[in-house]
Amino acid sequence: MTVDDQFTDLLARRGARDRVADRDRLRLIVDASRRGYTHRVISDRLGTVSQATVTRLLQRAEHDPDLVRETPAEVIDRCAAGEIDPAEMMERLMGWRYTFGYLPTVNGNETDAYITGDWNEVELAYYRGFLTDDQFQALADRQNEILDRLSSP
Known part of the structure; x- marks a missing residue:
């Protein structure tokens, strides 16, 4: 370094x-x-x-x-600040029920405003270097598993 x-x-x-x-x-x-x-x-x-x-x-x-309210960004910040260790951060983030960003609609028409969700905070933390590739991949894999279960009949 x-x-x-x-x-x-x-x-x-x-x-x-x-x-x-x-x-x-x-x-x-x-x-x-x-x-x-x-x-x-x-x-x-x-x-x-x-x-x-x-x-x-x-x-x-x-x-x-x-x-x-506590957010994923706060959990990640607490780890970066040294208040919690990476294992605790990941445990808390792996169990998170994330919301996802979307484009709101007005009278059936999508607007150009983007409403962020909790997952956007995880992505931003990754891009800023607060999460490693492995940590981000583990979180993404976990979310994909959850989404797959929710979309299965």
Whole structure:
């Protein structure tokens, strides 16, 4: 591995840690709000976000509850960040019930908007180098098995 490869790996791990930390912070803020803490108290205790930011984050989470659910991208980031090992990552991803991207229709006509699914996160992680060829192939094979079973009479 070259010095440049080591540096880009360092950048990738830092990005993964930041994304995991952001997700954990959002979950903590949502939990604190549900427990009755005011936005001011949450902001003061965290000491890293303003009261206005707490309000915006809570509004986003209320509008899109998926922001606080665990995703395949988060599992992969937790591995890249060193929080879980590759075996645990693969165990969790192999058991995932993936959604797949699609083109929505309006009045029977396909639109040009693409709605992503969980599987898109796996593909992106692979293309960004967070999954090895073997890991990606194992996940793809597992999904093909599931899809074959579902389509069989």
